[in-house]
Amino acid sequence: MAGLAALVAGQDDAPAVLLLPGFTGSKEDFVTILPLLAAAGLRAVAVDLRGQYESVPDADGPDSQFTVDALAADTVLAAAELGGRVHLVGHSFGGLVARAALIAHPTALASVVLLGSGPAAIVGPRRLALRALIALHAQAGLAAVWEGVRAVDTVVRSPEEVEFLRRRFFASSERGTLAMGAALLAEPDRVADAAAVAAAHAIPLLVTHGVGDDAWHPGMQAEMATRLGASYAVIPDALHSPAAQNPAGTAGVLIAFVHGAIAGLSTPTFPTPGATAEVA
Template structure:
């Protein structure tokens, strides 16, 4: 879970509802105030996250000239979702991103953070024609493999299916508070984190949690698409093992990029550096490279 450092939106970043053929999605959107946008960046949050995980990054990318849209996925925070388990397969979530890109005019630069990277990959495999690039940010090739992590995720999914979501959050918070090095956020951020978690559709969060335990590695299929690919992660990322991310990058035919002084949430830890690495990739078309 990413923890925003402030809840204040930068000038030019606004809540906007994105209407698509698959429903309405809550977003934080920024559009350059001068000139024609270079294109559209679509930012996809991860497990227990939301569009707010990208707030500073939205601002930085817009300043580079890109219309930037950070979304809540279906059932996530301020986007509605059904209480139907089948609605939260990777195929369904990926189809949502395809619909979003079409509604935004297509050819999006797609950025998936953590679990959002698995959904982004699925979207590209569903319809690569509506995406220009895919950036996998602190994401991995498939489900987690560490037994302790898998057990924790399975317990959380079970709790979400059998207990009030508020009680599940309190139990999770108690667990987090006991972790070494835990630093409590400011009161307003703490209140937001609780509101965000408990605003999720419980079925959505339970099923997304299960996808982290059973997602198939489809790196080889992604490698065969002609959508340009990027893999990048924080230097101290503690999500998927860093060697696994580098192996995924190699299988995609690219070199993993490391964001200095960042952990699992580079969009919050180092938004300026992350934005620069993304836009450098967006602009690095083979035809523009010097020989």
């Protein structure tokens, strides 16, 4: 799909939801919600961005292939292969890519969801950690970065999950990882541009995040939603990776928003926290 590795769930003729992972992530980050979206009558397609895991970059191409705008162009090509306008979901760094796709190619999109993303470059402790890892790479190489990532990971993981994360980390393009990290540190505030384009093309927007998101602060994301004129929903029992931490809650919010966008509702009704999402 436009050279991007993908996981797909749902019928080919169903409304398409295209999901973009975050920095150092992959399509597998959405594996728990793909069947839930499909059960709600949607075609859910999660991809690896160029250079992530199984999406192989141009080995002879410049690092500019990994910029936010270049990744957005890849996204639009993938959307075109799905046919019609897609509902685009971007998590974290993927949200910055989704926003760039909205600004540059609005006619390809039926709606846009920014999931645990922010108005500009990453901030706070995660910014400091990313800068430290980039400096560590310059001093000691990729293997040392992996050891650094594992050292600060506080999540209890099974040996199988750790092995998958290790395999994904080293399978991803080293140049791509560094370039995307640099982009995450440097992304400007493009909220006003996104708001103007969405309003001009009547594209529904949603900002949503885990209640305990520790990347962009929840208050910052709420303010961004206001600036965008977007719908806004908080996902309970989740931090920065709600698709993994609360799959049912995340899917419920996405399903409600996408169905609302399809129906032309200006204010979608989101599931009550703790309730089971109704699916079609």
